[in-house]
Amino acid sequence: MAAKKEGGITAYSVKTKTKNVPMIDPVIDVKSGRYIATGKDAEGNKMAAIMGKAAAEEHIKNGNAKKGSGW
Template identity: 75%
Template sequence: MANANGGGITAYSVKTKTKNVPMLDATIDVKSGRYIATGKDADGNKMSAILSKASAEDHISKGNAKKGQGW
């Protein structure tokens, strides 16, 4: 689950099995009515997280992420 910890988007890293890993270069896409944040962690591993509409719009307005496809 995505979190707004420290202002940025954080998610679970499947590869390293750690929670609340900060997501770098986040892009939020809308697919089938779901808001999906995709980005990378500090090691370059791909990450993704599903957000609510309010959370997605909040991260975009704060500059933590940019709009992707589907808006």
């Protein structure tokens, strides 16, 4: 689940098994009615986080993420 930490999107890193890892350059796509933020962590590992519509729109409005496909 995506969380808001210091204005950015954070997620769980499966590779490093750590929580609340900041996502670098996230892009939020809408797939099957779900809002999915995809990006990379500081080490270059791919990450993804699912969030609600309100959280996705708030991150885009604040400039923390870019709009992807499906909007």
